[in-house]
Amino acid sequence: MTMCLGVPGRIEEIRDEQGTPMASVDFGGIRKDVCLAYLPEAEIGDYTLVHVGFAITRIDEASALETLELIRSIGNLAEELGEEPADLAGGAAAGGGGT
Amino acid sequence: MKYLDEFHDPELAARQFEDIERIVTRPWALMEVCGGQTHSIVRHGIDQLLPGQVRLIHGPGCPVCVTPLETIDKALAIAARDDTIFCSFGDMLRVPGSHHDLFQIRSNGGDVRVVYSPLDAVRIATEHPDKQVVFFGIGFETTAPANAMTVLEAERRGLTNFSMLVSHVLVPPAIAAIASSPDTQVNAYLAAGHVNTVMGTAEYEPLVERFQVPIVVTGFEPLDVLEGIRLALLQLEEGRAEVENAYPRAVRPEGNPAAKAVLAEVFEVCDRAWRGIGVIPASGWRLSERYRGFDAETRFEVTDLTVQESPLCRSGEVLQGLIKPNECEQFGITCTPRKPLGATMVSSEGACAAYYQYRRLALQEEVRA
Numbered sequence A: 001m002t003m004c005l006g007v008p009g010r011i012e013e014i015r016d017e018q019g020t021p022m023a024s025v026d027f028g029g030i031r032k033d034v035c036l037a038y039l040p041e042a043e044i045g046d047y048t049l050v051h052v053g054f055a056i057t058r059i060d061e062a063s064a065l066e067t068l069e070l071i072r073s074i075g076n077l078a079e080e081l082g083e084e085p086a087d088l089a090g091g092a093a094a095g096g097g098g099t
Numbered sequence B: 001m002k003y004l005d006e007f008h009d010p011e012l013a014a015r016q017f018e019d020i021e022r023i024v025t026r027p028w029a030l031m032e033v034c035g036g037q038t039h040s041i042v043r044h045g046i047d048q049l050l051p052g053q054v055r056l057i058h059g060p061g062c063p064v065c066v067t068p069l070e071t072i073d074k075a076l077a078i079a080a081r082d083d084t085i086f087c088s089f090g091d092m093l094r095v096p097g098s099h100h101d102l103f104q105i106r107s108n109g110g111d112v113r114v115v116y117s118p119l120d121a122v123r124i125a126t127e128h129p130d131k132q133v134v135f136f137g138i139g140f141e142t143t144a145p146a147n148a149m150t151v152l153e154a155e156r157r158g159l160t161n162f163s164m165l166v167s168h169v170l171v172p173p174a175i176a177a178i179a180s181s182p183d184t185q186v187n188a189y190l191a192a193g194h195v196n197t198v199m200g201t202a203e204y205e206p207l208v209e210r211f212q213v214p215i216v217v218t219g220f221e222p223l224d225v226l227e228g229i230r231l232a233l234l235q236l237e238e239g240r241a242e243v244e245n246a247y248p249r250a251v252r253p254e255g256n257p258a259a260k261a262v263l264a265e266v267f268e269v270c271d272r273a274w275r276g277i278g279v280i281p282a283s284g285w286r287l288s289e290r291y292r293g294f295d296a297e298t299r300f301e302v303t304d305l306t307v308q309e310s311p312l313c314r315s316g317e318v319l320q321g322l323i324k325p326n327e328c329e330q331f332g333i334t335c336t337p338r339k340p341l342g343a344t345m346v347s348s349e350g351a352c353a354a355y356y357q358y359r360r361l362a363l364q365e366e367v368r369a
């Protein structure tokens, strides 16, 4: 195991185990029991990051798509500006505008 | 798997590399604090694909590696007792103590068990009322909420046979220690994203202010790491020093309030020794007064320890980013993951292990050429 690794999975089922909220989480085909004590607002269908058996954060779909869109756009920006990678200053400034 | 594949897209990575080429005009050194990121970087060869002017320095963010030798020796002494079941994350079993490791204790008849979740240790304590069950509570802020929960659960279940050997470490004081060292070469830090899922980002504002260095909260997949690097370089080239979040799908500015509330209840800040580095003030957590009864160190008085590091191991320098693992004379020769001299060769987050796993053959060829 890796200490600080968080693995994303989908919440399939939520139940109460003697007062502790637990979930069954699907990790690409493998299901595991995960403690939801730190994510009490989680719902079935949410993606969560799981670390040593605990859900520690919800993965926000909108921000995931936004980040991917941002990365997609940096390349396009360069193409639009018709720059060679060697043409530096303008590109850096333009790229900075987006952040 | 959703949210993994997308952040491995080689075409998008190529765009990030191109943009980084365009941004960089001067030499810069960035430190990725977290060992998980070191592994991602070395595994995908990100450091080798970056422009020559950008250097990545591997940081001390491996909890297994920095757990002090004295604490490992205490763990070994407790685990060797007949009346205990010692529970630990798997990574700790091969970490060398002064004389042996937890694996050896187990082959000599000690009851040492690997747990996936800290709650497994509480379950074991419930099932074995006749034994003392000790959980090795190590980790950064990411793992601390899970470890803290064991104490709350043990109390709720009225368990008197459960305790925790605590060696928690904190990221911001470690960054402060590195940034205030007179010979630091680091221009910007990639903060360990999963730590921030718990703690949020506010703690990093005073560091940025004090040291005028960019700190970019960074994730673990290749595109995440590259985005952290790209945003840090943009800040450096534009002369900015800010806390920036390159991992917004998992990190909110406020962190995880439920986890933070439990941490504040169960732990209190203390000075902590980091293996290979030394004592960093206010860089750890120990059990708060209210929960001190669950502290394995007071429950089992372990004395008479003669702590002795391998004189050959240079993991302290590796952890501080002063040398790369392959610059250590023992690397891959007398020190391998099977027979490690230092903890950095054991852990799946240790820099020496990462170089051994992904770079050994290439490095040997370099030497031969």
Ligand code: SF4
Pocket: B312, B313, B314, B315, B316, B318, B325, B328, B329, B330, B331, B332, B335, B336, B340, B341, B342, B343, B344, B345, B352
């Ligand atoms: S290669 Fe082995 S001996 Fe050298 S610093 Fe790393 S762990 Fe220590």
